[in-house]
Amino acid sequence: xxxxxxxxxxxxxxxxxxxxxxxxxxxxxxxxxxxxxxxxxxxxxxxxxxxxxxxxxxxxxxxxxxxxxxxxxxxxxxxxxxxxxxxxxxxxxxxxxxxxxxxxxxxxxxxxxxxxxxxxxxxxxxxxxxxxxxxxxxxxxxxxxxxxxxxxxxxxxxxxxxxxxxxxxxxxxxxxxxxxxxxxxxxxxxxxxxxxxxxxxxxxxxxxxxxxxxxxxxxxxxxxxxxxxxxxxxxxxxxxxxxxxxxxxxxxxxxxxxxxxxxxxxxxxxxxxxxxxxxxxxxxxxxxxxxxxxxxxxxxxxxxxxxxxxxxxxxxxxxxxxxxxxxx
Amino acid sequence: xxxxxxxxxxxxxxxxxxxxxxxxxxxxxxxxxxxxxxxxxxxxxxxxxxxxxxxxxxxxxxxxxxxxxxxxxxxxxxxxxxxxxxxxxxxxxxxxxxxxxxxxxxxxxxxxxxxxxxxxxxxxxxxxxxxxxxxxxxxxxxxxxxxxxxxxxxxxxxxxxxxxxxxxxxxxxxxxxxxxxxxxxxxxxxxxxxxxxxxxxxxxxxxxxxxxxxxxxxxxxxxxxxxxxxxxxxxxxxxxxxxxxxxxxxxxxxxxxxxxxxxxxxxxxxxxxxxxxxxxxxxxxxxxxxxxxxxxxxxxxxxxxxxxxxxxxxxxxxxxxxxxxxxxxxxxx
Numbered sequence: 001x002x003x004x005x006x007x008x009x010x011x012x013x014x015x016x017x018x019x020x021x022x023x024x025x026x027x028x029x030x031x032x033x034x035x036x037x038x039x040x041x042x043x044x045x046x047x048x049x050x051x052x053x054x055x056x057x058x059x060x061x062x063x064x065x066x067x068x069x070x071x072x073x074x075x076x077x078x079x080x081x082x083x084x085x086x087x088x089x090x091x092x093x094x095x096x097x098x099x100x101x102x103x104x105x106x107x108x109x110x111x112x113x114x115x116x117x118x119x120x121x122x123x124x125x126x127x128x129x130x131x132x133x134x135x136x137x138x139x140x141x142x143x144x145x146x147x148x149x150x151x152x153x154x155x156x157x158x159x160x161x162x163x164x165x166x167x168x169x170x171x172x173x174x175x176x177x178x179x180x181x182x183x184x185x186x187x188x189x190x191x192x193x194x195x196x197x198x199x200x201x202x203x204x205x206x207x208x209x210x211x212x213x214x215x216x217x218x219x220x221x222x223x224x225x226x227x228x229x230x231x232x233x234x235x236x237x238x239x240x241x242x243x244x245x246x247x248x249x250x251x252x253x254x255x256x257x258x259x260x261x262x263x264x265x266x267x268x269x270x271x272x273x274x275x276x277x278x279x280x281x282x283x284x285x286x287x288x289x290x291x292x293x294x295x296x297x298x299x300x301x302x303x304x305x306x307x308x309x310x311x312x313x314x315x316x317x318x319x320x321x322x323x324x325x326x327x328x
Numbered sequence: 329x330x331x332x333x334x335x336x337x338x339x340x341x342x343x344x345x346x347x348x349x350x351x352x353x354x355x356x357x358x359x360x361x362x363x364x365x366x367x368x369x370x371x372x373x374x375x376x377x378x379x380x381x382x383x384x385x386x387x388x389x390x391x392x393x394x395x396x397x398x399x400x401x402x403x404x405x406x407x408x409x410x411x412x413x414x415x416x417x418x419x420x421x422x423x424x425x426x427x428x429x430x431x432x433x434x435x436x437x438x439x440x441x442x443x444x445x446x447x448x449x450x451x452x453x454x455x456x457x458x459x460x461x462x463x464x465x466x467x468x469x470x471x472x473x474x475x476x477x478x479x480x481x482x483x484x485x486x487x488x489x490x491x492x493x494x495x496x497x498x499x500x501x502x503x504x505x506x507x508x509x510x511x512x513x514x515x516x517x518x519x520x521x522x523x524x525x526x527x528x529x530x531x532x533x534x535x536x537x538x539x540x541x542x543x544x545x546x547x548x549x550x551x552x553x554x555x556x557x558x559x560x561x562x563x564x565x566x567x568x569x570x571x572x573x574x575x576x577x578x579x580x581x582x583x584x585x586x587x588x589x590x591x592x593x594x595x596x597x598x599x600x601x602x603x604x605x606x607x608x609x610x611x612x613x614x615x616x617x618x619x620x621x622x623x624x625x626x627x628x629x630x631x632x633x634x635x636x637x638x639x640x641x642x643x644x645x646x647x648x649x650x651x652x653x654x655x656x657x658x659x660x661x
Contacts, residue, residue, distance in 0.1 A: 057391040061395045061396050062395045062396050062402055062408060064408070064409050064410035064413060065409065065410065065413045065414060065417065066402040066404075066409060066414075066532070066626070068396045068400045068402060070400070074396055074400070075396075075398055075399065075400050076398035076399065079398055079399045079623070080399055080400070083399065083623070198400065289413070289417070292400070
């Protein structure tokens with residue numbers, strides 16, 4: 001057992017906890033065997049500074065169905081990192097770089113190396129029609145790039161919506177065997193601050209940065225009953241962003257499969273939802289509520305300014321010329 | 329908002345309470361502006377089962393208490409959840425919940441009150457198996473239970489020391505999970521028998537590993553005296569460590585998690601006995617050590633186990649379950 005005096009600051013506690021970590025990771029491999037479980041229970045300690053009374057009283061911290069809403073100041077990274085390290089979790093980050101969107105990959109990957117799930121195992125799954133244009137980026141230990149070649153489509157809306165199909169296919173075929181969690185994001189973005197294991201849960205969505213203060217009637221749900229993505233005007237919890245969602249592989253598979261099927265039904269009926277797969281995602285989250293919700297810190301556009309409520313801007317839109325990039 | 333004004337008024341007149349609560353649970357008053365906007369945007373969904381209408385005002389976020397632990401486990405307080413949404417999610421899964429409770433020696437007198445109130449208020453409308461361990465099965469009163477509730481009376485031996493009766497519960501629970509309950513129930517809760525329920529306790533308690541924050545301890549800082557501190561005991565928590573103090577009167581979770589918990593705690597009890605030491609608060613000390621290193625996925629506020637000796641402060645809006653007034657000297661010996 002390590003003896004430790006906790007009247008010290010965060011930096012030295014990190015050193016002690018990484019010592020505890022190396023002792024623990026071997027022990028936790030034999031987790032299923034109760035005898036070694038009991039042995040590890042008695043030798044392992046988690047050492048961290050006392051959790052501060054996390055004082056966010058300016059924001060909603062939890063939904064009425066007990067899904068925490070993740071804002072800076074509501075969680076303790078040390079505890080969460082230790083919990084996920086014990087489980088030796090691998091996280092898959094999926095991103096689509098079709099046609100000219102390959103140009104965003106370099107910044108995306110470089111910033112992900114700095115800020116995304118640092119210290120944990122990560123597989124980057126890059127869906128592209130131009131595999132030769134995927135840049136080589138130096139990766140830290142425990143992190144891999146997997147390039148998945150897929151077809152493109154003429155219209156950008158189609159490309160966007162087909163992501164659901166591709167995710168559901170590959171979840172079942174591959175991801176289920178390789179990672180515990182999937183994080184599905186847009187590529188025309190860069191990481192700007194920590195995005196870590198605090199986001200992981202069975203099923204999570206992100207509050208759209210344009211709507212987190214809006215009234216329900218302003219949410220841009222699909223309001224035409226003819227579409228599978230239809231949400232009646234007196235229903236709806238939040239407006240979720242299509243650019244950042246995830247969960248366990250099983251849950252992401254169920255979500256993407258449902259959304260893809262709904263998109264195909266709409267297609268057969270000659271209708272396209274107002275915000276493409278984002279509309280279908282919102283419908284799904286209304287009737288299959290997420291177990292965790294990320295604040296707009298996790299998907300922000302600086303064009304929206306810097307409100308006081310936003311203590312961190314972790315994942316930012318990269319400026320782009322829509323006309324030049326789309327459909328090319 | 330009503331809620332904000334009350335807090336402002338309370339802050340000025342009850343400063344000493346604020347100081348003691350501050351360490352664990354009391355937030356500062358919310359700023360205007362964003363809270364207001366976000367709350368207005370939170371309109372609850374209708375489920376297919378059909379709950380419509382605008383936001384229920386009682387679900388405006390509470391800012392007087394901590395709602396989420398530092399490891400993002402929800403803390404269950406009145407006014408923070410919508411049981412209709414939770415029921416809709418739960419019913420799809422067809423779970424069975426087990427409750428293990430012990431009525432040994434004089435404690436048989438509490439059975440009627442426990443079962444009568446649990447029948448009415450505990451997971452009302454959902455399937456529950458009550459496993460009642462007693463050394464006097466003939467003294468169990470007959471009670472008409474609701475159709476989805478079942479009672480199993482299991483004979484058990486008593487011990488001369490009440491502390492041993494209390495601590496051995498862990499062993500008995502662990503054995504029964506292993507032999508029967510893992511086939512019979514999905515979730516298992518251990519509850520003291522000397523309690524009564526006054527308000528609904530519903531599916532908000534269902535999660536993988538659930539602990540209840542002690543009603544005696546929720547204001548105390550980490551250096552509180554209640555943890556076992558002697559390093560010789562297996563339940564020892566060193567100074568400077570600890571999140572919350574959990575009550576052994578009500579804990580639970582999935583069958584596999586409770587199995588691991590009770591097995592580990594009883595191992596600690598056994599090793600302590602072999603070394604001639606007994607933890608300060610018996611199996612509760614071991615429980616606290618376990619939950620420090622295996623953090624609960626959901627915490628219940630002191631609403632879920634309130635000690636009748638204590639005056640109920642304002643932050644406890646509802647007393648769902650509380651201990652029955654009794655003379656400890658008389659009933660234990």
